Amino acid sequence: MTDPRHAQPRTPPTDVPYLRQVKSYVLRAGRTTTAQAKAYEQYGPRLLLPFDKERPFDARAAFGRDAPLVLEIGFGMGGATAHIASVRPEDNFLCCEVHEPGVGALLKLAGDGGLDNIRIVRHDAVEVLDHMLGEASLDGVHIFFPDPWHKTKHHKRRLIQGPFVNRLARKLKPGGYLHLATDWQPYAEQMLEVLRAEPLLHNTVSDEHGGYAPKPDYRPLTKFENRGLKLGHGVWDLVWRTAPKTP
Structure with a gap:
């Protein structure tokens, strides 16, 4: 979950390819703590997966089992992700985030908590989606609190737009779901409008x-x-599904 209040740096880091397209993340400042760095060393070899555009993602090989696969795009510091994985042990969670401290935080939560149903790709989820995941390969997608890009001139940078939602829908299996959440009402309204325009999904x-x-x-x-919520702000969840498989 990306904190929308962090600003995007004026220049991208040299180790992240900069493409003129909507990305799934906002680059944020922050230092990796000693505990997070230790988590990279201790749990990274087991829980971190490389971005590989040359071959499809093999969920069975990555998790060591067959189970429903949920893609999480942008998990922030990983608290919610770890909680969801703990209450849904029957599901596998493929999690994408580029923020190094956030990845370290989730590695620590998952490793210390014995959560073996989490795997992390430290890469732009849009590219993971395009290059690693095949059509009808996902049982669910979570995108919680993506950056709302408040200014009108920046709305084109919002992640939830028609072409991207169509790509997500095509990656979902029959009956798979897309769960979005935002605390910014104008963005919630745009999300709803975009989802209503996607014929592969229904509310x-x-x-x-x-x-x-x-x-x-x-x-x-x-x-x-x-x-x-304490300040009286709203939160909007949207849960849409693809059509179930016909007999």
């Missing part, structure tokens, strides 16, 4: 409820969400 709730879903039990409240 799990009726328009009588405004099109937004109740927060699923597996998604915990983040510290930023709790702070916002």
